Amino acid sequence: MAIQVKTPLVEIDGDEMTRIIWQLVKDELLRPYLDMPTVYYDLHIKRRDETDDQITVDAAKAIAQYGVGVKCATITPNEARVKEYGLKKAWPSPNGTIRGILDGTVFRAPIVVQNIPPTVRTWKKPIIIGRHAYGDVYKNQEMQIKKPGKAEIVFTPADGSEPTRLTVMDFKGPGVFQGIHNTEKSIRSFARACINYAIALRVPLWFGAKDTISKTYHAYFRDIFQDEVDRHKAEMDAAGVQYFYTLIDDAVARVMRHEGGFLWACMNYDGDVMSDMLASGFGSLALMTSVLVSPDGPMEFEAAHGTVQKHYYAHLRGEPTSTNSTATIFAWTGALARRGELDGTPEVVDFAKKLEAAVIETIESGVMTKDLVNVAEGPTQQVSTEGFISAVRERLESKL
Ligand code: NAP
Ligand code: MG
Secondary structure, eight states: OOEEOOSOEEEEEOOHHHHHHHHHHIIIIITTTEEOOEEEEEOOHHHHHHTTTHHHHHHHHHHHHHSEEEEOOOOOOOHHHHHHHTOSSOOOOHHHHHHHHHTOEEEEEEOOOTTSOOSSTTOOSOEEEEEEOSSGGGGOEEEEEOSSEEEEEEEOOTTSOOOEEEEEEEESSOEEEEEOOOOHHHHHHHHHHHHHHHHHHTOOEEEEEOTTTOTTHHHHHHHHHHHHHHHTHHHHHHHTOOEEEEEHHHHHHHHTTSOOOEEEEEOHHHHHHHHHHHHHHTTOGGGEEEEEEOTTSOEEEEESSOOOHHHHHHHHTTOOOOOOOHHHHHHHHHHHHHHHHHHTOHHHHHHHHHHHHHHHHHHHTTEEOHHHHTTOOSOOEEOOHHHHHHHHHHHHHHHO
16 A cells, blocks of 8 residues: 655656656656655746746745755756757756755765765765855856956945945956855854754764955855854754864865765855765765755755756667666655654655665665766676666565
8 A cells, every 4th residue: 555645745847867767766666655745846947938937936935835845957057058948048047046045055965885985085984065055156146348447346235324335356358257145144044054964963064165365255154154153062062063164175185085974064166066076976976965954944855966968868869878866766765754754654754765775775786877887896787777767666665
């Protein structure tokens, strides 16, 4: 008999190869075993275009309302995509829009599999990245300058007092400049989310910024983070959580010769870049999970990788593909486990854990997709996109 999921999950569908995988995972690994109501939002690039991106905003609001969402990878359109799909415009990144609305922090953790050793010798335990998911370059204004002139930043107080202006550059010729921002509220909730997550996992918390160069902007992050750490000192001490601040470049150097097992809080851009480095260092982008945690509690689960466009075109040409569905499956299991905790339905949590174990045991038995075959130790058998999911299903069946 199917296991009942009580509250609907917010299901956010996406694009290209991950959309194909999304359907396979539901049909093969979820629907046969779960009675699972979902509130469905289709973020296919064409639907976003038809709704002038309103569908993305609605999906984010639904996560805030229901508490748990699961999202497929989506195209962030650039000029090439505008042409490819005949879009009205290059709509903003859906993840950026959702993060903005939920004011969340993104935590990324590698899925550790025994026969896939990290490329960095010293890494023994997962390094989890907490990426600040609001502002900076992801919510910027930028301008290309075609002729000489003065670029300024201006702050106009709402109370009518004198504006403050600073010259960014006196351009003698063409160039480019941008304005970025962040808010105290968002930085505080970022720091708190990281502190809470480090306490929950009982791991040390690191934070790095470039405060030697950016003595106002980056220093503001450093100071607020330190203030939140001071406020939560008792809880952190009780959980044995140490806080360590260092320059971002020093942090990067230390990460490369550390054994891991800590939470690395990163500013938005650092988190974007470093999580991809960690993902490939731990084996594959397809072994990296991503959770957006809103300070009010709602969570959105997804794979850290994109829509795997190259594999999709191979699929459209009728060629066999070997795309790894692990992170997409873990997005679903993460969401189901959280839903089960909130609903008080341990049988749903149990199903999620069994499905995760089935995936890991399948890979550890040597059955894996092409991306892992190249980095695995011991005997391997390369399977197709569909073949991997069938192998996981077989193992799952033996556990139910
Ligand atoms: P990508 O989809 O992550 O893929 C980059 C490459 O990584 C692939 O070509 C593939 O390498 C490998 N790869 C990634 N995931 C894999 C998987 N599950 N199994 C096997 N190999 C995997 O990044 P992209 O090609 O730069 O971006 C494609 C689209 O995704 C873009 O439109 C981008 O906007 C979007 N994107 C979305 C998200 C999101 O929604 N969270 C995140 C990032 C990018 P090989 O080709 O060598 O096999
Ligand atoms: Mg990235």
